[in-house]
Amino acid sequence: MSRFNRRRIFVNRADLYEEMAEERDIKHFRQMETPEFRYPTSEEIRELTIEKHIWKSGDKFYKLAHEYYGDSRLWWVIAWYNKTPTESHVTVGSVLSIPNPVQKLLRYLRNK
Numbered sequence: 001m002s003r004f005n006r007r008r009i010f011v012n013r014a015d016l017y018e019e020m021a022e023e024r025d026i027k028h029f030r031q032m033e034t035p036e037f038r039y040p041t042s043e044e045i046r047e048l049t050i051e052k053h054i055w056k057s058g059d060k061f062y063k064l065a066h067e068y069y070g071d072s073r074l075w076w077v078i079a080w081y082n083k084t085p086t087e088s089h090v091t092v093g094s095v096l097s098i099p100n101p102v103q104k105l106l107r108y109l110r111n112k
Contacts, residue, residue: 009033010033052095055092056092064078077099077106
């Protein structure tokens with residue numbers, strides 16, 4: 001499952017974007033709507049295996065996704081599950097939860 005599936009594309013008409021479009025001599029900015037995934041229920045979480053990872057210097061979500069899932073494109077799953085939208089929201093020594101199996105977690109997300 002890609003986080004880009006079924007996302008609406010819209011033209012951003014906010015003043016800031018209108019000004020930037022004018023400065024760049026383009027008509028408008030097209031953007032993808034931000035997806036909203038429901039967080040798994042307590043029952044669903046109990047069906048997962050949660051591995052703990054202590055964040056260290058040099059860690060990146062995409063590297064963790066490659067290590068734990070074999071697919072660096074699933075970096076967003078780790079970020080979303082831990083409610084840390086970017087790596088700047090994580091500090092050295094933080095303990096992240098890595099949910100597995102990732103395919104089961106992705107099925108939960110599809111059943112919104």
